[in-house]
Amino acid sequence: MNKYFILMGLMAFVMFSCTARPDADQEFVRLANQYIEAMLELYPEYATYLGDHRYDHRLNDYSQRGFRASLQLNRRYLDSLKSIDPHRLSTTNRIDYQILRNHLQSMIFQLDTLREYEWNPLVYNVGSAIYALLAREFAPLEERLQNVAARLKQVPEVIQAAMMNLKNPPRIHTETAILQNRGTINLIENELNAFLEQVPELKAKIEPVQQEAVVALREYGRWLEKDLLPRSRGDFRLGAVKYRQKLKYTLFSDLPPEDILRRAETALRETRDEMFRTALPLFQRFFPDEDPEQLDQQQVIRKVLDRLADDHPTADNIVDLARQYLKACTQFVRDKQLVSVPDEPIRIIVMPEFQRGIAVAYCDAPGPLEEHGETFYAISPPPANWSPERVESYFREYNNYMLQDLTIHEAVPGHYLQLAHANKFKAPTLIRAIFSSGTFVEGWATYAEQLMVEHGFGGPEVKMQQLKMRLRLIINAIIDQKIHAGNMTEAEAMELMMKEGFQEEGEAAGKWRRACLTSTQLSTYFVGNEEINAIRSAYEARYGRSRSLKQMHDQMLSYGSPPPKFVKELMGL
Secondary structure, three states: OOHHHHHHHHHHHHHHHHOOOHHHHHHHHHHHHHHHHHHHHHOHHHHHHHOOOOOOOOOOOOOHHHHHHHHHHHHHHHHHHOOOOHHHOOHHHHHHHHHHHHHHHHHHHHHHHHOHHHOOHHHHOOHHHHHHHHHOOOOOHHHHHHHHHHHHHHHHHHHHHHHHHOOOOEHHHHHHHHHHHHHHHHHHHHHHHHHHOOOHHHHHHHHHHHHHHHHHHHHHHHHHHHHHHHHOOEOOOOOHHHHHHHHHHHHOOOOOHHHHHHHHHHHHHHHHHHHHHHHHHHHHHHOOOOOHHHOOHHHHHHHHHHHHHOOOOOOOOHHHHHHHHHHHHHHHHHHHOOOOOOOOOEEEEEOOHHHOOOOOEEEEOOOOOOOOOOEEEEEOOOOOOOOHHHHHHHHHHOOHHHHHHHHHHHOOOOHHHHHHHHOOOOOOOOHHHHOOOHHHHHHHHHHHHHHHHHOOOOHHHHHHHHHHHHHHHHHHHHHHHHHHOOOOOHHHHHHHHHHHOOOOHHHHHHHHHHHHHOOOOOHHHHHHHHHHHHHHHHHHHHHOOOOOHHHHHHHHOOOOOOOHHHHHHHOOO
């Protein structure tokens, strides 16, 4: 039996021996742990990601049978959950009950209503399942490569299922799948060889399945391009009804879409005004011979941002610069006593090719079940097929000051720091650890950017980028809703991002693609930021602004990663 479940069971026993409500709590813990066990077995790739390595030799079942089994599992446990009265649960279990119920309802909605496995080829990208066994040294390389071989052997089955299931995808999904498939081929055909060289005795066993997987993926790539792409005429828009339902599950917030859009449009105006006030002194420094009163707000901000963009990295030094900025951010947080900084390792890497095409950077923390593992802060270089002009645009967007803000968001005191705190949270079940709230996670990371410039990190130059990023998260929520619950066109979205948000063309084009591919996720940033700031406002209203920020932030991060409304409740606000 997995040692983590043994530990959780012991903790549950101690907790139940001290509670006045043992029956309901015991039933919930039993049911939750049973569901987790069944889910991990049904989704072995997710189990690997979480750090449970019992199923590292298997891939998910991507057949129709597999998706039906998942739907039945979630329906069965949702029905069982209804037999438990949440009001009779301890505080921790009552919150986790609501998180589990929301997860089960969301899974049923995705499998029964959205049915992405029928129209989204990105579902069938097995690159992450292979990469997860190579990236972290959680076991001897020989053992991990044996499991890589086992998974490679199943790749043709996944390809067959994809070709059977996919009917009429949106064109943009198929185009992205084609790009990612090439990255997966490169991972298996080329990058895997560096690991095989370290264990040459396994070559004879692994190379045949390696070649078979590559052949299957190449055939899949041809099928995507020649067969599926010409008939990819599906609509990437969810529509208002499906969008509202999915947004409710994604955010787990009390804010309806109408309020989110209204707040976002107000915040857009307010943030642009603050950006103008920040830009004026910089304008006078950069352009001493020009009179800002002869220009409008848009022109002043644009000229300052263009000047800041002149200081930008290149493909050769962007990772080294990010390392320098990470060191500076970490020291600043310690010096200012903003929040406790964890000791767990973090490594900046170039984003693997098979994961490119959606986001520019990400933080990949070890799963909550992983005993030892480092966090990766991955940065994506511009795609090889981009023109020199678009590459220049890319690096002007991610200039030296924006890279500092990005490092705050992805690493310290953003995602890396928050997730390291979250992994220390313990409860009778693993519900909160496994089903973390993207709204809280992204809300904290965007709040971290705000926190750092509030205390002077990077001066007005970095503040300009933080405010530009704030415009981005606001516009994320606007275009997410107007695209999927409305009819916003690419031209309208690009104009909003480039004019109102001051984004470079390459960034705006990438965000349009991401918005089409990932409905509702883009709203987590703005809604999370609103709700994290609401927690701070309520805290300071109750205790005053003189109380330690570190104390407040450490408490805020001590509950794992539940939806912000539960953090507010747990803090007694």
